[in-house]
Amino acid sequence: xxxxxxxxxxxxxxxxxxxxxxxxxxxxxxxxxxxxxxxxxxxxxxxxxxxxxxxxxxxxxxxxxxxxxxxxxxxxxxxxxxxxxxxxxxxxxxxxxxxxxxxxxxxxxxxxxxxxxxxxxxxxxxxxxxxxxxxxxxxxxxxxxxxxxxxxxxxxxxxxxxxxxxxxxxxxxxxxxxxxxxxxxxxxxxxxxxxxxxxxxxxxxxxxxxxxxxxxxxxxxxxxxxxxxxxxxxxxxxxxxxxxxxxxxxxxxxxxxxxxxxxxxxxxxxxxxxxxxxxxxxxxxxxxxxxxxxxxxxxxxxxxxx
Numbered sequence: 293x294x295x296x297x298x299x300x301x302x303x304x305x306x307x308x309x310x311x312x313x314x315x316x317x318x319x320x321x322x323x324x325x326x327x328x329x330x331x332x333x334x335x336x337x338x339x340x341x342x343x344x345x346x347x348x349x350x351x352x353x354x355x356x357x358x359x360x361x362x363x364x365x366x367x368x369x370x371x372x373x374x375x376x377x378x379x380x381x382x383x384x385x386x387x388x389x390x391x392x393x394x395x396x397x398x399x400x401x402x403x404x405x406x407x408x409x410x411x412x413x414x415x416x417x418x419x420x421x422x423x424x425x426x427x428x429x430x431x432x433x434x435x436x437x438x439x440x441x442x443x444x445x446x447x448x449x450x451x452x453x454x455x456x457x458x459x460x461x462x463x464x465x466x467x468x469x470x471x472x473x474x475x476x477x478x479x480x481x482x483x484x485x486x487x488x489x490x491x492x493x494x495x496x497x498x499x500x501x502x503x504x505x506x507x508x509x510x511x512x513x514x515x516x517x518x519x520x521x522x523x524x525x526x527x528x529x530x531x532x533x534x535x536x537x538x539x540x541x542x543x544x545x546x547x548x549x550x551x552x553x554x555x556x557x558x559x560x561x562x563x564x565x566x567x568x569x570x571x572x573x574x575x576x577x578x579x580x581x582x583x584x585x586x587x588x589x590x591x592x593x594x595x596x597x598x
Contacts, residue, residue, distance in 0.1 A: 426481040431514050432538045434576045436551055442537060443475050443572045445552065453523025466566035471555035472533040474515045480596045481513050494519040494592040507592040509583065512539045512547045517594040526587035537574060551580040
């Protein structure tokens with residue numbers, strides 16, 4: 293018995309054309325879908341690249357240079373470079389008050405470090421710098437060198453111009469009240485109000501809750517503003533204020549020598565104006581001479597309230 297084989301189906305040219313058009317349409321839809329996903333991804337990647345700063349920040353603290361940079365993925369890279377040749381004179385161990393001056397310089401430079409944009413943030417992003425909490429300057433543990441300037445009164449900008457620091461900015465620079473107000477703020481972080489002539493400071497300071505006025509003159513408190521009132525034929529003078537830096541005492545604890553700083557004081561080569569290198573320099577006198585300098589007498593001290 294003869295078998296008849298099945299013949300292949302007759303596929304028309306129109307049907308093949310239909311299949312080809314369907315394939316092309318599906319391929320086009322796939323490309324469009326891919327494009328919708330790919331473009332946002334590329335956009336995000338491009339914005340991340342833009343957010344990475346193309347520079348490095350150099351910070352000098354003493355003899356160490358800190359270089360802050362970013363790699364292509366936005367990761368922060370910190371590099372420390374030690375160079376003894378860059379050590380400032382005031383940070384050398386043989387300099388007076390080395391440790392305290394070094395600590396002040398470090399706090400100032402850290403506070404000046406700008407905030408960088410991080411990966412994912414816009415290139416023009418501006419972060420608010422973190423506020424550095426105030427650190428009071430601790431009392432001296434030994435007598436300072438006479439003639440040295442302990443206060444950070446001025447600084448030089450990148451153009452070589454001299455400016456007053458924030459604590460000494462404002463008021464009548466060169467006057468004793470200007471300096472005492474700035475030094476008190478620098479050491480204690482307390483901004484004293486403007487209280488007029490020096491001779492009335494002890495009276496007016498008693499009205500402010502941040503400070504105490506001490507009229508017992510049997511001791512000399514350190515890091516205090518000493519107030520002097522003119523006497524006798526000098527009673528019309530405006531008075532004077534000094535900042536007590538350190539006190540040498542005998543074996544019973546009684547003051548013998550007082551180390552203080554001031555402005556517009558006795559011996560100032562340029563009266564009623566700021567004299568760089570002299571105003572704010574350390575002076576030393578006996579306790580007896582400190583109580584009654586020429587034409588005036590000590591009436592009290594201004595200290596932060598405990």
